[in-house]
Amino acid sequence: MSQTWQLADYPFAEALLPALAAVERKGHGDLEKWRAALAALPAVENARYEFSPMLAVDGDCSATQSAQLKQALLPLHPWRKGPFRLFEHYIDTEWRCDWKWQRVLPHIQPLAGRKVLDVGCGNGYYMWRMLGEGAAQVLGVDPMWLFRMQYEVLHFYFADALEPSQQVEMLPLGIDDVPEDTAYFDTVFSMGVLYHRRDPVQHIRQLLGQLRPGGELVLETLVIPGNDADELTPNGRYAQMRNVHALPTVARLQQWLLEAGAGVARCVDEADTTTEEQRQSAWMWFHSLPQYLDAKNSALTIEGHPAPRRAVMVARRS
Numbered sequence: 129m130s131q132t133w134q135l136a137d138y139p140f141a142e143a144l145l146p147a148l149a150a151v152e153r154k155g156h157g158d159l160e161k162w163r164a165a166l167a168a169l170p171a172v173e174n175a176r177y178e179f180s181p182m183l184a185v186d187g188d189c190s191a192t193q194s195a196q197l198k199q200a201l202l203p204l205h206p207w208r209k210g211p212f213r214l215f216e217h218y219i220d221t222e223w224r225c226d227w228k229w230q231r232v233l234p235h236i237q238p239l240a241g242r243k244v245l246d247v248g249c250g251n252g253y254y255m256w257r258m259l260g261e262g263a264a265q266v267l268g269v270d271p272m273w274l275f276r277m278q279y280e281v282l283h284f285y286f287a288d289a290l291e292p293s294q295q296v297e298m299l300p301l302g303i304d305d306v307p308e309d310t311a312y313f314d315t316v317f318s319m320g321v322l323y324h325r326r327d328p329v330q331h332i333r334q335l336l337g338q339l340r341p342g343g344e345l346v347l348e349t350l351v352i353p354g355n356d357a358d359e360l361t362p363n364g365r366y367a368q369m370r371n372v373h374a375l376p377t378v379a380r381l382q383q384w385l386l387e388a389g390a391g392v393a394r395c396v397d398e399a400d401t402t403t404e405e406q407r408q409s410a411w412m413w414f415h416s417l418p419q420y421l422d423a424k425n426s427a428l429t430i431e432g433h434p435a436p437r438r439a440v441m442v443a444r445r446s
Contacts, residue, residue, distance in 0.1 A: 131152060133148060134295065134297040137265070138304070144299070144301070148274055151300050156274075157366045165200045165203045165204055165277075166284070170254065172187040174187050174302030177289035177444075179256065179261075179289070180260050181213075181226065183210070183212035183213070183257065184213035185213070185285045193361050194215060202279065204278050206259065207219055207221045207222070207412055208223055208388055209250040209254070210251075210253050211226065220411055221253075221409060221411055222406060222407065222408070222411075222416055225253050227405055228348070231399070232396075233241075235396035238262075239258050240261065241262065242265075242314035242315050243264060243312065244314065245269070246258070246266065246269070246317045247303045248318060248319065249298060249317075250272075250278075251281075252279040252296075256282060256286055266294075267299070268296075268298040270299075270301075270302075271425055276426075283296070308334065308337050309338075309417070310338050313339055314339075314340060314343050314344070317348075318331070318335050318345070318349075320348060322349035322350075323375060326373050328373075329384050332385055332390065333389060337391055341445055341446070342444060343444070344445075345441075345443045345444070345445065346442055348439070348440045348441075349381070351376055354379075356379060358376070358380060359375060361375075362375070362431065364431065367417070367429070368415070368419075378441075380396070381432070382441070385441060389445075390443035391444040395444055397440040398439040398440075399437065400436070401417065401436040401438055403426075405417075417436065
């Protein structure tokens with residue numbers, strides 16, 4: 129079953145097609161199960177939408193439809209980014225992404241009318257918050273097929289809330305699959321990606337290359353405390369995560385941004401990640417941050433590294 133991708137208005141759309149064809153050929157062992165769940169989503173009449181402070185939809189959802197909806201959502205576990213509410217079902221995801229959004233939003237250029245790229249977008253939760261702020265065009269990329277399926281749930285219920293001039297699409301691709309130096313977007317977000325990249329400066333260069341001159345980069349990543357330009361390279365896992373390559377101080381992160389070619393880069397937020405912001409829930413049953421911290425000292429991970437702390441950097445393309 130081939131996907132339909134909404135890419136007609138992107139000047140680099142044709143360059144994406146080989147990568148999309150490859151991921152479709154590769155597929156995923158659970159795709160048919162997930163697609164069956166999507167096919168069972170009930171259409172609800174008289175929908176009413178909310179984008180802030182909660183991403184939510186209400187409407188004439190009967191008890192039968194409500195039960196059908198829950199049965200369709202459960203096979204798409206784990207739900208990591210949210211929360212959101214679909215009729216009477218509050219999807220309490222692993223991450224309270226609404227808290228992060230509240231920390232980021234006051235410090236960035238208003239999104240109204242802007243073309244936005246969200247790298248590592250997960251299920252697209254932030255994409256809908258961007259659209260709620262009036263973004264004209266939002267493209268998300270994340271290579272996880274499960275996140276694409278979850279995005280389709282959100283699209284099924286929220287797409288009718290968009291203005292005719294607004295466009296949205298999420299692709300199961302990584303940033304490496306997007307043509308370099310498109311210089312197309314007004315704003316590029318990369319939240320929770322940088323520490324998974326072996327070459328952080330190269331990743332930042334990729335992000336800057338997607339921006340038009342004067343465009344804005346919003347970069348959120350794990351950092352370590354300290355005023356010097358230091359970085360931590362974990363030997364093995366970090367908070368049980370694989371593929372964590374480098375955790376910088378904010379000063380080191382600013383150096384990376386400048387080295388990659390960003391203009392003035394400023395840190396607009398720095399905060400410890402709490403076990404209220406990232407945790408298990410009824411919609412994410414696996415272990416989460418509380419299980420990844422030292423049981424006797426919550427300032428450390430179970431591997432003995434500094435506990436997760438995140439910084440948000442905002443920079444411009446020169």
